[in-house]
Amino acid sequence: MPEYAPLDLPDDPKLAGNIAHFARALRRAGIPIGPGRLIDAINAVAAAGFTERRDFYWTLHACFVTKPEQRVIFAQIFRLYWRDPRYLEHMMAAMLPAVRGVQEDRGAQAGEKRAAEALLDGTGDDIDPPGDTDEEDGTEIEVDASLTMSGEERLKSLDFEQMSTAEMARAKAMLARMTLPVDPLPTRRMRMAGAGRVDGARSLRAAMRRGGEMHDLKWKTPRVRYPNLVVLCDISGSMSQYSRVVLHFLHAVANAKGAGWARVHAFTFGTRLTNITRHLYQRDVDAALRAAGAEAQDWEGGTRIGTCLQEFNRDWSRRVLGQGAVVLLITDGLDRDDPDALAAQMQRLHLSAKRLIWINPLLRWDAFAPKARGIAAMLPHVDSFRAGHSIAALEDLAQVISRRDDEGDRDRLLRMITD
DSSP: OOOOOOOOOOSSOHHHHHHHHHHHHHHHTTOOOOHHHHHHHHHHHHHHOOSSHHHHHHHHHHHHOOSGGGHHHHHHHHIIIIIOTTHHHHHHHHHOTTSTTTOOSSOOOTTHHHHHHHHTTTTGGGOOOSSOOOTTTOOOOOOOOTTSOOHHHHHHHSOGGGOOHHHHHHHHHHHHHOOOOOOOEEEEEEEEESSSEEOHHHHHHHHHTTTTOOOSOOEEEEEEEOOOEEEEEEOSTTTHHHHHHHHHHHHHHHHOTTSSOSOEEEEEESSSEEEOHHHHTSSSHHHHHHHHHHHOTTTTOOOOHHHHHHHHHHHTHHHHSTTTOEEEEEOOOOOOSOHHHHHHHHHHHHHHSSEEEEEOGGGGSTTOOOOSHHHHHHGGGOSEEEOOSSHHHHHHHHHHTTOTTOOBTHHHHHHHHHO
């Protein structure tokens, strides 16, 4: 165990106490912080000092953040705790959006609700909403909630990016129980059966053993096999939150016995392509995703969809796309590469796969339109275009993944491009 030198703090260390409260909020939000790291942070601030807000931010960031996925939570809690003079109103707006005078016009940003819960943990009962708090003058309102959605139904329709820490934990538990069933594919090979097509060869051999008399017919039916599932998952900055949830779901699909898929192959891409298939087959989901995160070094980085698809088509397509594989492409399509090159790689991927299904979380917006050049270049080369921002969207995917006629919103958006 490391030993820490005693701190020479004043009798009333306001800054040290505030850093301790800040570390406690980070721990409630899911960032593992112990006393040792807190002491390191206080020592670092005392040693480095700060004349600008940026210096203070990065000093604490260096002490408290150890994984890429912790950056968003740290940034939101830092903004609410240290920077935003209206942080209490922001937190109340995220926690109590229906209270008049508290809600904001903008929606909660990524991680903001979890940050608000961490800062208000244990204090929510002590904070009254703005307005008249006199109980004698207040009006009691009774609400009939008999026709409202249950908690599970509400959670299914909630956007992954807006979930709190507790809601995300419940969502992952629900995803671990979900399956992604697929219909088997018939083959040319036959097997013995009690009904189906007449097996002439076996019927004649059986008759010859009985002196040429044919007492009964033998039957055969085509063998069936299950296709591979190949997942290409975008882990760039704009997709990181959705990617983690989808990979959690894919882990359950890969380890589900009798789910139907011959094998699940998973690749992540941002600025480069990474094969994480072997990590998904670890039984423990946390260990699997931790190993996948360590393998993929470009989490929350940039996006080069065309370059990564070119690498997949060149190095992996012949290995994993044979025998009727279904491909799930999970990305928002926001790419700065050459759209013509991106379209060529999408066309090649489409021709190599049995079905190519594009999962795009941006489709959750009613006003979504394929205005980005990358989206317009990719859309003509997919079989189905569907949303993937919630549990309900993934459940819809599970119901239609075997339907050859399912197109999702592809045709509707293609008409926007051609009109």
